[in-house]
Amino acid sequence: xxxxxxxxxxxxxxxxxxxxxxxxxxxxxxxxxxxxxxxxxxxxxxxxxxxxxxxxxxxxxxxxxxxxxxxxxxxxxxxxxxxxxxxxxxxxxxxxxxxxxxxxxxxxxxxxxxxxxxxxxxxxxxxxxxxxxxxxxxxxxxxxxxxxxxxxxxxxxxxxxxxxxxxxxxxxxxxxxxxxxxxxxxxxxxxxxxxxxxxxxxxxxxxxxxxxxxxxxxxxxxxxxxxxxxxxxxxxxxxxxxxxxxxxxxxxxxxxxxxxxxxxxxxxxxxxxxxxxxxxxxxxxxxxxxxxxxxxxxxxxxxxxxxxxxxxxxxxxxxxxxxxxxxxxxxxxxxxxxxxxxxxxxxxxxxxxxxxxxxxxxxxxxxxxxxxxxxxxxxxxxxx
Amino acid sequence: xxxxxxxxxxxxxxxxxxxxxxxxxxxxxxxxxxxxxxxxxxxxxxxxxxxxxxxxxxxxxxxxxxxxxxxxxxxxxxxxxxxxxxxxxxxxxxxxxxxxxxxxxxxxxxxxxxxxxxxxxxxxxxxxxxxxxxxxxxxxxxxxxxxxxxxxxxxxxxxxxxxxxxxxxxxxxxxxxxxxxxxxxxxxxxxxxxxxxxxxxxxxxxxxxxxxxxxxxxxxxxxxxxxxxxxxxxxxxxxxxxxxxxxxxxxxxxxxxxxxxxxxxxxxxxxxxxxxxxxxxxxxxxxxxxxxxxxxxxxxxxxxxxxxxxxxxxxxxxxxxxxx
Numbered sequence: 102x103x104x105x106x107x108x109x110x111x112x113x114x115x116x117x118x119x120x121x122x123x124x125x126x127x128x129x130x131x132x133x134x135x136x137x138x139x140x141x142x143x144x145x146x147x148x149x150x151x152x153x154x155x156x157x158x159x160x161x162x163x164x165x166x167x168x169x170x171x172x173x174x175x176x177x178x179x180x181x182x183x184x185x186x187x188x189x190x191x192x193x194x195x196x197x198x199x200x201x202x203x204x205x206x207x208x209x210x211x212x213x214x215x216x217x218x219x220x221x222x223x224x225x226x227x228x229x230x231x232x233x234x235x236x237x238x239x240x241x242x243x244x245x246x247x248x249x250x251x252x253x254x255x256x257x258x259x260x261x262x263x264x265x266x267x268x269x270x271x272x273x274x275x276x277x278x279x280x281x282x283x284x285x286x287x288x289x290x291x292x293x294x295x296x297x298x299x300x301x302x303x304x305x306x307x308x309x310x311x312x313x314x315x316x317x318x319x320x321x322x323x324x325x326x327x328x329x330x331x332x333x334x335x336x337x338x339x340x341x342x343x344x345x346x347x348x349x350x351x352x353x354x355x356x357x358x359x360x361x362x363x364x365x366x367x368x369x370x371x372x373x374x375x376x377x378x379x380x381x382x383x384x385x386x387x388x389x390x391x392x393x394x395x396x397x398x399x400x401x402x403x404x405x406x407x408x409x410x411x412x413x414x415x416x417x418x419x420x421x422x423x424x425x426x427x428x429x430x431x432x433x434x435x436x437x438x439x440x441x442x443x444x445x446x447x448x449x450x451x452x453x454x455x456x457x458x459x460x461x462x463x464x465x466x467x468x469x470x471x472x473x474x475x476x477x478x479x480x481x482x483x484x485x
Numbered sequence: 486x487x488x489x490x491x492x493x494x495x496x497x498x499x500x501x502x503x504x505x506x507x508x509x510x511x512x513x514x515x516x517x518x519x520x521x522x523x524x525x526x527x528x529x530x531x532x533x534x535x536x537x538x539x540x541x542x543x544x545x546x547x548x549x550x551x552x553x554x555x556x557x558x559x560x561x562x563x564x565x566x567x568x569x570x571x572x573x574x575x576x577x578x579x580x581x582x583x584x585x586x587x588x589x590x591x592x593x594x595x596x597x598x599x600x601x602x603x604x605x606x607x608x609x610x611x612x613x614x615x616x617x618x619x620x621x622x623x624x625x626x627x628x629x630x631x632x633x634x635x636x637x638x639x640x641x642x643x644x645x646x647x648x649x650x651x652x653x654x655x656x657x658x659x660x661x662x663x664x665x666x667x668x669x670x671x672x673x674x675x676x677x678x679x680x681x682x683x684x685x686x687x688x689x690x691x692x693x694x695x696x697x698x699x700x701x702x703x704x705x706x707x708x709x710x711x712x713x714x715x716x717x718x719x720x721x722x723x724x725x726x727x728x729x730x731x732x733x734x735x736x737x738x739x740x741x742x743x744x745x746x747x748x749x750x751x752x753x754x755x756x757x758x759x760x761x762x763x764x765x766x767x768x769x770x771x772x773x774x775x776x777x778x779x780x781x782x783x784x785x786x787x788x789x790x791x792x793x794x795x796x797x798x799x800x801x802x803x804x805x806x807x808x809x
Contacts, residue, residue: 146507155548179577192527192558196552223591224591225589225590225591225593226590226591226592226602227591228588228589228590228591229590229591233589233590235590235591235593235594236593237590237593237594238593242554242557242594243586243589243590244589244590245582246581247577247581250577250578250581251582252550253546253547253548253549253550253551253553253554253578254551254553254554254557254582255554256547256550256551256554257550257551257552257553257554257555257556257558258555258557258558258559260551260553261554261555261557261558262555262558263555264510264536264555264560265558265559267562271554279716283546284546284547284577284578285549286544287544287550288547288550288551289545290547291541291542291544291547291548291551294542326638338518343551419539440487446780451592452587452588452590452592453587453588453626454587454626454628454629454651455587455592455595455597455650455651455661456650456651457679458592459650468740481753
């Protein structure tokens with residue numbers, strides 16, 4: 102049963118205080134600092150992500166994309182809101198539902214789409230696929246396929262920032278299913294123990310694949326509360342409200358930057374599609390009515406669009422134009438990906454070892470790495 | 486030349502690299518205030534402090550993952566496993582994130598981490614604490630695996646590992662920690678992937694890694710003194726990169742080979758080496774390739790039986806005589 106039926110739609114979770122109103126959130130320091138252009142840009146970012154995902158789905162159905170495809174539709178405000186607060190020494194890492202974060206940090210639709218098409222022009226040269234986007238130049242460290250496995254890595258990013266004395270933080274994203282992984286609890290403990298500048302963002306879309314939160318997690322009110330066990334501050338957020346995401350994340354980033362304190366933020370959101378496109382039961386483990394309720398009443402793009410309209414910053418025509426432009430960009434990305442070449446077979450052997458890729462470029466490195474790695478010659482690929 | 490223990494040699498490597506590069510730090514269970522479960526890091530915390538010597542909770546997946554993440558931002562963590570046997574609870578971090586992050590990013594990022602600790606049987610601690618995972622780890626492209634057999638190699642290879650831009654797993658041996666070898670005072674490093682001839686010979690080749698190389702050397706002594714057979718002993722030093730040229734050279738020289746390892750035989754390192762030899766030097770073999778490994782069962786606790794399970798010089802000699 103959805104919350105709307107119980108009349109508690111404004112509560113983040115049962116028993117919690119009401120979420121601040123849009124007007125109140127707009128007046129908070131972090132949101133008031135946004136210029137009209139900033140606000141339209143954030144709106145556009147969310148629309149672009151949705152258009153990209155819709156085009157990705159079509160490409161998958163056309164057989165252009167292999168493997169799994171985990172779509173971000175419905176969760177756009179989380180990635181866009183969080184990333185909008187990142188400074189030069191703030192870093193981000195996430196799991197396999199990684200397209201939204203990738204576009205939010207500024208990766209292009211072309212390189213992302215081409216990666217999923219398995220093309221040489223992809224962000225990882227076609228070696229990672231949908232689940233493994235990376236852009237270290239944009240402080241984006243992936244894109245990780247094993248549930249919860251990225252959380253210790255994110256904790257390491259925060260450790261490195263503290264070690265280097267930088268005023269930065271790590272934003273480590275995970276789903277609600279990940280909080281039951283041991284590696285996540287180990288990372289929570291290390292972050293609390295060593296007071297690392299990190300924000301653990303639980304994107305709670307209610308289902309770990311096909312298993313609801315109630316059937317997978319021991320909890321009273323929310324999952325973020327588990328942070329208490331590890332001496333971490335925690336909070337809950339309406340993940341579909343961009344202003345709320347920004348407000349709560351900004352507090353956490355400030356805590357990380359000024360006090361080197363970790364935070365767990367649970368952002369309640371919803372994915373419209375299945376766990377992956379291969380999830381044939383996406384409408385069986387949850388009611389169609391629930392999906393429709395989120396789309397109609399709590400859609401992050403519609404919510405923020407309405408706020409901007411109320412603020413006099415966005416008109417219906419303009420919103421349609423933004424959507425049209427985003428779709429055209431996604432279509433162009435699909436065309437780019439389609440036309441791009443696949444990597445050469447030799448590429449299979451590249452990018453595994455730094456020392457192999459850099460052989461002959463640095464005498465010191467060659468002096469350290471004189472040996473031949475088994476099958477470096479490629480076995481079948483480059484048989485003598 | 487001065488003689489120092491294998492333990493002291495590793496400690497010197499850590500200290501020198503800590504002084505050389507501010508990005509190097511050592512993390513692990515009991516490495517700092519406790520002075521190391523096997524005293525490898527003894528005294529380093531007093532000298533270099535909390536920042537460079539970090540006591541981690543018993544949380545291998547957590548702290549190894551943390552080290553990998555930190556290395557992505559340019560730190561050079563040296564993570565200690567009290568035993569490599571504990572790597573199994575950190576496998577996802579080591580072998581998904583450690584080995585594959587660089588590849589999956591199309592070479593955009595590096596993981597310059599060193600993971601070290603003892604990986605050996607022979608100490609009567611039962612199957613859970615007696616793993617030799619060099620074969621498992623080397624099966625993952627992206628990882629380098631080093632198994633030093635003596636103090637000189639342990640120091641030189643450890644320094645190379647720490648400076649390496651790829652993840653390097655250094656597998657030590659508790660039974661060697663207290664043994665002494667000649668180690669120069671002056672700084673040196675040992676290239677990765679260069680095998681070492683411990684003893685020249687012309688009649689048969691013993692190829693080994695880690696402590697098995699010492700066993701092979703002892704066996705070569707018996708071959709000479711009791712059987713008048715001149716065995717060559719090749720110490721691989723690193724499993725990956727593997728010095729295929731050195732392996733083929735010794736086989737082509739002696740035409741007979743016994744592979745010695747403390748790894749279990751099934752899918753062991755020597756299974757791979759045996760394949761390479763038959764493929765690349767088949768015409769140079771005058772006899773079948775023989776192997777001496779730990780007996781293929783979980784490591785037994787019982788003291789006299791564990792001595793039987795792990796290869797000793799007599800077992801190597803017996804196997805060698807089958808083809809001489």
